[in-house]
Amino acid sequence: MKKLFAEFFGTFWLVFGGCGSAIFASQIAPSSGGQLGILLVGVALAFGLTVLTMAYAVGHISGGHFNPAVSFGLLAGGRFTAKDLIPYIAAQCLGAVASAGALYMILSGSGTPDFSAPGAFASNFYGDAVYFGKSYSMQAAFLAEFLLTAFFLIIIMGATDRFAEGKFAGIAIGLALTLIHLISIPITNTSVNPARSLSQAVFAGEHAMSQLWLFWAAPILGAVFGGLTYRLLLQTHTAVPAGE
Template structure:
């Protein structure tokens, strides 16, 4: 249970910190943190919780990461469902908290006819900069694949594990710097589901892509690392 609580709190912090920065701090005139600030916020959530609870659960905070670690031989299949449930519950709880805070300001409404409603992800006209479904799928697939390569490499027994959290957090920052204009950045099905549930409408109907593409990319990344990159014995 401690592992599941760690995944719950880690995913809660990721959604609350990352999506919260997008909702509350990104667009304030003259003082807003913008895309770069939101990207850094997402990276910092993973970095901080990796060191806080990563030693308890492995610090997945993301169903795609759990699948990728399984494909890479680092995670037991029997724990997949429980981890993913804990991650999704944590993400939804964070989105609910964000909604309570968001609703506390007069004039704040979720307009699910526009891209990025309640920090949701989307494609076609619901992509922040109008990218097609195939372009968004490709971006999410490739970025999650490389995210898993970073995670597996940084946590390899032959790597310097003390700096793994920094590498992983910076990788997520870079991923957001690349893809916020494309999909509003997912690479995390739990994060996508939580925001889409509150946005409803088209963002919710498009959430399938943000499960399929990241999980597929993560599995391929896990297999690539396991079969092509991993050292199985010291040279």
């Protein structure tokens, strides 16, 4: 149960910190007033910091997945057991939805939220010109989410490998998630995490829910690919020398 609570709170923090920064702080005042908020770079950093901080806070308890795709990827990579997969995903989704509920309650304190636009409430999207007047097709969004999640798993497995310097794993993983968001916020609002996508779609409504399938399928498939790639092509099987 401690592992599941760790996954619940870790995913809660990821959504609250990452999506919360996008909702409340990404543009706190008109640019004409000289106050730009934290913008894309700040939101990307916020997502990375949530994973970094929780990796050190509870990672030693549950492994610090906070993401159904990561759980699938680690299973494919031989770092996770199948019997724990469904409980972990349930805990992650519950934590994410609970966090989104808290964000919704806070946002409602300033009036009735309007979630009519694509990407509202930090939800994920494809095929809509949300940033810079550009839209990306379903195929482009799928490929971006697939590749970014695959590399995320390669980084996670490499950083936590028994031959790696484990004390810095949380930093590498947190910075990887920051980089992922810097690349893909303009494309899809960045998922690479089905629980994070689910939580925002539940409150954002029909448009986000209709596109949610992609933000489960692409990250999970990408994670499995990344986990298998590391396991079969990169992981060393050399015996650990005596005394190490």
